[in-house]
Amino acid sequence: MQKLNKHNYKEYAIYPERILQFGEGNFLRAFVDWQVQVLNEKTDFNGSVVVVQPRRSEKIERLNQQDGLFTLFLQGMKDGKPVDEHMVIESISRGINLFTNYEQYKELAGKKELRFIISNTTEAGIVFDPEDQLEDQPPKNFPGKLTAFLYYRFQAFSGDDSHGCIIIPCELIENNGERLKEVVLQYANYWNLGDDFINWIHDANTFCSSLVDRIVPGFPLDSIDEKTAELGYKDELMVVGEQYHLWVIEGPGWIKDELPVKGTGLNTLIVDDLTPYRVRKVRILNGAHTAMTPVSYLYGLDTVEESVNHQELGLFIKELVENEIVPTLDGPPEELAAFSNEVLNRFMNPYIKHYLLSISLNSISKFSTRNLPTLLDYVKQSGTLPKWLVFSLSCLLHFYRGKRGDEDIPLQDNPEILQFFQTLWEKVDQHELHMEGLVKTVLADKQLWRMDLTSIPNLVSAVTTNLLTIEQIGVKEALKELCRTSIK
Numbered sequence: 407m408q409k410l411n412k413h414n415y416k417e418y419a420i421y422p423e424r425i426l427q428f429g430e431g432n433f434l435r436a437f438v439d440w441q442v443q444v445l446n447e448k449t450d451f452n453g454s455v456v457v458v459q460p461r462r463s464e465k466i467e468r469l470n471q472q473d474g475l476f477t478l479f480l481q482g483m484k485d486g487k488p489v490d491e492h493m494v495i496e497s498i499s500r501g502i503n504l505f506t507n508y509e510q511y512k513e514l515a516g517k518k519e520l521r522f523i524i525s526n527t528t529e530a531g532i533v534f535d536p537e538d539q540l541e542d543q544p545p546k547n548f549p550g551k552l553t554a555f556l557y558y559r560f561q562a563f564s565g566d567d568s569h570g571c572i573i574i575p576c577e578l579i580e581n582n583g584e585r586l587k588e589v590v591l592q593y594a595n596y597w598n599l600g601d602d603f604i605n606w607i608h609d610a611n612t613f614c615s616s617l618v619d620r621i622v623p624g625f626p627l628d629s630i631d632e633k634t635a636e637l638g639y640k641d642e643l644m645v646v647g648e649q650y651h652l653w654v655i656e657g658p659g660w661i662k663d664e665l666p667v668k669g670t671g672l673n674t675l676i677v678d679d680l681t682p683y684r685v686r687k688v689r690i691l692n693g694a695h696t697a698m699t700p701v702s703y704l705y706g707l708d709t710v711e712e713s714v715n716h717q718e719l720g721l722f723i724k725e726l727v728e729n730e731i732v733p734t735l736d737g738p739p740e741e742l743a744a745f746s747n748e749v750l751n752r753f754m755n756p757y758i759k760h761y762l763l764s765i766s767l768n769s770i771s772k773f774s775t776r777n778l779p780t781l782l783d784y785v786k787q788s789g790t791l792p793k794w795l796v797f798s799l800s801c802l803l804h805f806y807r808g809k810r811g812d813e814d815i816p817l818q819d820n821p822e823i824l825q826f827f828q829t830l831w832e833k834v835d836q837h838e839l840h841m842e843g844l845v846k847t848v849l850a851d852k853q854l855w856r857m858d859l860t861s862i863p864n865l866v867s868a869v870t871t872n873l874l875t876i877e878q879i880g881v882k883e884a885l886k887e888l889c890r891t892s893i894k
């Protein structure tokens with residue numbers, strides 16, 4: 407069977423390289439590169455994307471072997487109807503391997519037509535590292551690579567303000583645009599790149615914070631043979647995502663002229679303040695994902711869809727979202743109810759297998775950023791603990807024991823965190839530590855939660871009680887018990 411590449415594919419238009427994209431991952435390809443394709447089809451945007459990898463990865467070579475082409479399946483509800491469609495995305499012109507072709511990167515910095523820089527380097531990507539040097543080819547961290555790129559551009563156009571860029575990071579970090587600009591300026595100062603360059607960063611470039619939303623489980627490992635047979639060609643970069651999408655970009659109104667999304671059907675908004683969109687999305691959608699993961703997985707389920715359609719898990723998720731997360735959010739109640747309803751429907755998407763284990767990556771820091779604010783707000787508002795969220799936190803501690811029955815759980819978190827939990831659970835198993843001791847030690851750890859959670863009234867005893875119940879009767883029975891006593 408033939409592989410997908412330009413020789414085996416129909417003729418298609420090649421557009422000027424107007425976008426530099428840091429990240430070859432599933433999400434950016436199913437979201438940004440798809441949006442660029444829509445813009446090219448429906449407007450005079452006329453732009454293609456050059457992809458660079460933020461870390462060493464052989465995916466960039468695979469992207470070039472396929473001439474930037476890949477197949478995107480978009481599956482889910484659209485305008486109230488089920489839609490299952492696929493298309494070849496043609497908007498990527500090429501990938502540059504920064505580790506072998508750094509010169510090409512420097513050359514791109516001098517191209518007049520380049521205007522946008524987009525990134526998604528996970529929550530770990532926007533960081534400063536004093537080890538990075540301008541002379542490194544490439545600097546190790548993403549903001550270091552970006553600073554170097556902007557400096558080459560500044561030099562190529564002798565500091566001319568009309569050749570700056572619009573920089574839109576997509577990392578799920580609060581104020582990602584401002585944060586990225588801060589780190590770029592930190593590198594500029596650290597590398598002594600001069601006041602003229604720093605002024606050019608401020609005057610010629612626009613850093614926009616942005617919020618992205620589309621569930622992208624990625625490569626369809628489960629159904630690859632079936633999909634390959636349907637397509638009639640091999641595609642190693644196939645990606646599956648849902649139909650729903652939202653991109654909220656915080657920036658000046660004139661960006662609408664350069665990114666002509668109006669009238670294209672794209673749910674991309676250019677706004678003055680994205681805070682309300684971010685808070686509700688992170689707390690409801692990501693919060694529910696992160697909270698359901700240890701509970702459902704320990705219960706014996708594997709995917710989001712199974713969980714939301716399950717009698718007890720479904721109830722757990724609905725109660726958690728509607729009675730614990732939503733009441734802590736600001737905004738018109740009808741809008742919040744509509745949004746949470748839509749999220750629950752998206753979780754039910756029958757086409758998509760979204761594995762809990764893939765969501766479980768770095769669950770401790772995710773609980774901290776996505777669910778802890780809800781817990782704190784709930785306690786502040788009501789003076790009581792949110793019992794579903796506390797049950798989820800209890801299951802999270804149990805999840806990090808690393809066992810589902812006799813199975814080992816492939817935990818994915820940073821090694822210090824994994825070691826911390828392993829040591830504590832071993833002590834409990836060897837009767838050197840009581841459950842309450844484990845709970846107190848974990849909840850008091852400021853490195854995990856950025857605060858001492860034992861200061862929250864009754865939290866230690868509630869989590870200890872849950873864990874003792876789980877030890878005695880298992881997560882299944884413990885959850886059933888919680889459902890029975892909560893819904894009378």
Ligand SMILES: NC(=O)c1ccc[n+]([C@@H]2O[C@H](COP(=O)([O-])OP(=O)(O)OC[C@H]3O[C@@H](n4cnc5c(N)ncnc54)[C@H](O)[C@@H]3O)[C@@H](O)[C@H]2O)c1
Nearest residue numbers: 429430431432433434460461527528529530531620621622
């Ligand atoms: N998949 C989704 O449903 C979805 C939806 C919205 C947002 N996101 C966000 O997108 C990010 C990537 O998701 P994906 O599904 O594309 O994953 P992926 O594994 O396909 O891609 C990960 C990308 O991040 C880069 N990366 C990883 N760690 C990095 C680090 N420390 N520094 C710099 N770059 C790093 C990789 O090189 C790669 O380009 C996630 O952090 C997630 O929060 C994902």
Ligand SMILES: O=P(O)(O)OC[C@@H](O)[C@@H](O)[C@H](O)[C@H](O)CO
Nearest residue numbers: 618619620621622692695765767
């Ligand atoms: O991608 P992560 O690992 O940060 O989080 C897992 C999911 O919650 C996330 O990918 C959502 O599906 C996504 O944020 C939806 O827009």
